[in-house]
C-alpha cells in the first residue's frame with residue numbers, strides 16, 4: 462500500500478493538480494485499502510468501478526488543465542445521501558434494496574467539482590444513535606483502541622462509518638450529517654475534524670430525513686483546512702429545499718490560518734457538568750489557555766437553559782421523525798412484509814423493517830404529538846428551544862465564539878451503553894444545543910485520554926459565522942499539534 466491514502470485532502474488536491482500522481486492511482490490505492498480493511502465495516506456499499514470511471518474522467522480534465530475544486534479526490538458518502546443508481550438505505554431494513562433514481566444536491570455538488578465516489582458509509586439506522594450500533598449492517602469499528610486493550614470501540618454515531626473511514630485512511634474525507642451531534646461526536650471519537658454548518662447552509666434535498674428542523678449536512682475530514690474545503694463544496698443555495706439559505710459563502714479555507722488575536726471566546730459555565738470526567742475538564746482548560754496565549758480574550762458566559770436542551774431535543778427530534786418516517790409503509794419503495802389486508806401489511810412492514818431504537822423514537826414521537834399530550838410535551842419543548850436560542854443570542858453580545866468540550870467522554874466499547882437509552886442520549890449533551898439553535902459547531906481533536914484515545918473540543922459560532930469556527934478551530938489545531946494516529950491492527 463502506498464502513502465497516497467494518508468495524504469490530507471489539501472495535499473492530495475495539490476498533488477493531483479501538479480500531476481505528481483493521477484486520480485486513477487490514488488483511487489486505486491483507496492480501493493485496495495478499503496478491500497483490505499473490511500473488518501472495520503466502514504463501507505456498506507463499495508463502488509470501485511464507478512470510482513475508477515470517475516477518476517479517469519477527472520484525469521482527462523486535469524490533463525487539459527481544467528477541473529473543479531475537488532478534481533480527482535476520492536470521497537466517501539454517508540448512506541443517508543441519495544446516490545443515483547447506488548443503493549441507499551440509511552442503514553435501515555425498511556429501505557430494502559432501494560436504489561435512488563436521483564442524486565442528492567450535496568453529493569451532486571461534489572461530483573460537479575470533480576470528486577470521485579468510493580462508496581456508501583455505515584451509519585446508525587436513520588441517523589438515530591451515538592454509537593452506530595443501530596445499523597442494519599452491524600457497527601463500523603473505531604480504528605483507535607485503548608492502550609493495552611483490544612476491545613472493539615465504537616467510532617461514535619450516527620456518522621460512525623464516515624469517521625472510521627477518514628481516521629482509517631479509507632477516503633480523503635467524507636460527507637456526514639448532524640441532527641444532534643452526529644458529525645461532531647464521531648469526529649471527536651476518532652481524532653478527526655467535523656463541522657455542522659448553520660442550519661440552511663447545505664441543502665437537505667435528497668438526504669434521507671430524520672428531524673427536518675435539525676438535520677444538517679457537513680463533512681468529516683482529517684484537518685480543519687480539509688473540512689473547510691469540503692464544506693465549501695457541499696453548501697449551496699437550493700430552490701428544491703425551502704429551508705436552504707440564499708447567502709454569501711465566505712472563503713472559509715482562508716479563515717483557518719487567520720488566528721484568534723482580538724477574538725472574544727465565551728466559556729459557558731453550565732457546560733461544567735456534575736460528574737464530568739477530570740480529563741475532559743483538563744482538556745477544556747488547556748484549550749482556554751491555548752486561545753489566551755494566541756491573543757484571544759476569554760469571557761465567562763451563561764447559557765442558563767442548557768440543562769433543558771437534551772430533554773427538549775429528545776422530544777422534538779422523535780416528533781419530527783415520527784412524521785418523516787410515516788412514509789415507509791411498504792407501498793412505494795423499500796421492503797414490504799405482506800399481511801392479510803392493507804393494515805396488516807403496514808403493520809408487518811413497519812414492525813419488521815424498523816429496528817428497536819427507531820421504533821422507540823417513533824413511539825415517543827407519536828406520543829408527544831398526540832392530542833392531550835401535544836401541549837405538555839411538544840409545545841413546551843418548542844418553547845424551550847426558543848429559550849435556548851435566546852441564551853445564545855444573549856451570550857454572543859459579549860463573545861464571538863464559544864469553546865466547549867465536544868463530548869463527555871472518549872470512545873466507549875460496544876455494548877457499554879446500548880442497554881440504556883438515556884445513558885446513550887447523554888453523549889449528545891454538548892452538541893444538541895447548536896442543532897436546536899441552528900448554529901454552526903466544529904469539533905477539533907485536541908488531545909488524548911489517559912488510555913490513549915482522542916478527545917475533541919467544540920467551537921460554536923453565531924448563525925452564519927462558520928468563519929469564527931474555522932479561525933478558532935485552526936488555532937486549536939495548531940496549538941494542540943495533534944499528530945497521533947491509530948496503531949494499525951486491522
Ligand code: GLN
Nearest residue numbers: 588589590640641642643
Ligand atoms: N445521537 C443523536 C441521536 O441519536 C444525534 C443523532 C444525529 O445527529 N443524527 O438523536
